[in-house]
Amino acid sequence: MHQHPQPRPARRTNRALTAATVCVLLLALAACTSKDDDTTSPSADTPAPEVAADILGPEDRASGEPVRIGMVSDGATPAFDASDELRAAEATAEFWNTHRGGIGGRPIEIVACEAGGEPAGATDCGNQMVEEGVVAVAQSQSAVGDSLWRPVHDAGVPTMLFQTSSQDALLDAQSTFAIVNPLTALFGLPIAAAQEQGSAKVVFVLIDVPQAVQALETLGPGIMDQAGLDYEVVRVPPGTPDMTPQMHQVADSGAGVVQVTGNDAFCIAAFNGLRAVGYEGTIVTLSQCITDATRQAVPDGGLEGIQVASSVAMGATDDPTFQLHQAVIATYGDDVRHADDPTTMGGYTTIAALATALDGITGDITPETVTATIKAMPPQELPGGGGVTYQCNGTTSTLLPAVCTNQWLNTTLDNDGQTTTYEKIDSTDILPG
Numbered sequence: 001m002h003q004h005p006q007p008r009p010a011r012r013t014n015r016a017l018t019a020a021t022v023c024v025l026l027l028a029l030a031a032c033t034s035k036d037d038d039t040t041s042p043s044a045d046t047p048a049p050e051v052a053a054d055i056l057g058p059e060d061r062a063s064g065e066p067v068r069i070g071m072v073s074d075g076a077t078p079a080f081d082a083s084d085e086l087r088a089a090e091a092t093a094e095f096w097n098t099h100r101g102g103i104g105g106r107p108i109e110i111v112a113c114e115a116g117g118e119p120a121g122a123t124d125c126g127n128q129m130v131e132e133g134v135v136a137v138a139q140s141q142s143a144v145g146d147s148l149w150r151p152v153h154d155a156g157v158p159t160m161l162f163q164t165s166s167q168d169a170l171l172d173a174q175s176t177f178a179i180v181n182p183l184t185a186l187f188g189l190p191i192a193a194a195q196e197q198g199s200a201k202v203v204f205v206l207i208d209v210p211q212a213v214q215a216l217e218t219l220g221p222g223i224m225d226q227a228g229l230d231y232e233v234v235r236v237p238p239g240t241p242d243m244t245p246q247m248h249q250v251a252d253s254g255a256g257v258v259q260v261t262g263n264d265a266f267c268i269a270a271f272n273g274l275r276a277v278g279y280e281g282t283i284v285t286l287s288q289c290i291t292d293a294t295r296q297a298v299p300d301g302g303l304e305g306i307q308v309a310s311s312v313a314m315g316a317t318d319d320p321t322f323q324l325h326q327a328v329i330a331t332y333g334d335d336v337r338h339a340d341d342p343t344t345m346g347g348y349t350t351i352a353a354l355a356t357a358l359d360g361i362t363g364d365i366t367p368e369t370v371t372a373t374i375k376a377m378p379p380q381e382l383p384g385g386g387g388v389t390y391q392c393n394g395t396t397s398t399l400l401p402a403v404c405t406n407q408w409l410n411t412t413l414d415n416d417g418q419t420t421t422y423e424k425i426d427s428t429d430i431l432p433g
Contacts, residue, residue, distance in 0.1 A: 047323070062103075069103075070113065072112075087333060087336045088329060091329055093351060095328045104358070104363075110351075134157060137152050138159070141346060161176070163180040181396070187430060197257065202224070203257070208237050241269055243270050290417060310408065310410075310422070311409070313384060321381065324383070325345055348383065349382065356383060359380075378391065387424045406428040
């Protein structure tokens with residue numbers, strides 16, 4: 001097996017955080033979709049009203065003075081539109097106020113702000129949250145999350161982040177709670193697949209930009225050696241329409257597993273290239289790679305058998321956590337444009353996870369009591385998480401104290417490129433710290 005140099009211990013934390021940030025930036029890039037019109041795309045699996053009512057459960061209405069929760073999204077930008085995060089957040093708060101007694105018996109009031117995908121906009125949103133007197137701020141994902149986090153953190157307001165690209169946020173043990181460990185996205189599934197298949201080598205196919213390559217150069221040696229696996233990195237320039245030459249390299253490498261990381265356009269070229277060269281190993285990727293565009297551009301069952309890592313049970317119609325998400329959006333999300341979309345589900349999961357973490361809070365509800373209650377929370381099932389549990393007490397990762405779970409989901413695509421059954425996997429043993 002090829003021996004890789006180990007990272008220097010003295011620089012491990014800083015370099016590892018840089019790599020972790022890169023992982024989330026790749027996720028944020030992949031999640032960006034084209035800016036759309038005002039049409040609504042309802043879910044094909046939207047439950048009937050009587051079924052939704054049964055899933056939502058009995059009423060438990062909140063009353064009294066509202067608890068103000070900030071929700072910040074990139075919103076509508078020239079390149080993509082994440083506004084459904086805000087719409088889903090509002091729908092989730094309405095559900096919680098009607099069926100879960102709000103927070104501490106008081107109704108949740110969402111204070112929304114759109115950052116526009118710009119650092120200045122995110123800073124403005126952070127300052128607005130402080131001025132509005134919110135007791136906590138939630139955000140699903142953003143590449144400019146650090147600009148939001150800084151003014152909020154400096155004001156002592158806790159943040160609940162579904163996934164974050166902020167190094168300082170991930171290192172914060174005071175008042176930041178990041179649900180997803182970014183390292184699980186890059187390393188968890190390929191290692192699990194290689195171990196299951198009995199493969200000795202993994203090839204990582206990723207976009208050839210310095211930030212992306214740095215993640216593997218920094219953490220790859222230690223993590224892959226610990227897993228007993230050799231690996232190779234195949235860098236592909238952005239915008240490459242035909243990856244057949246690079247995929248010949250993958251096929252000739254002898255690797256039993258290949259991980260493809262990028263947005264859907266990048267993944268389409270990689271999947272088609274692997275098919276063209278007749279690669280017979282296991283292909284793994286991230287959920288952001290699998291979109292309707294991917295399904296249309298990789299025809300004739302070309303996606304069948306690909307394993308996908310996901311943080312939520314998107315499309316798992318037999319899963320109770322996804323069924324509840326669907327019922328909430330169907331009942332309270334009339335303005336949600338795309339019900340079956342990771343952007344929508346991210347908005348739902350972030351607010352629901354924050355509200356779940358605050359279950360049982362009593363007395364004055366302030367930034368200080370919110371922070372203390374989240375840190376004291378017991379393990380809870382992640383809303384929409386397909387059985388994943390989370391606990392934000394600072395012990396999940398000594399390297400990244402803000403992280404709340406090392407668990408994630410694995411699913412295999414069927415002949416139509418749709419997800420099948422999700423399996424929960426815990427990557428604690430393969431991650432540093």
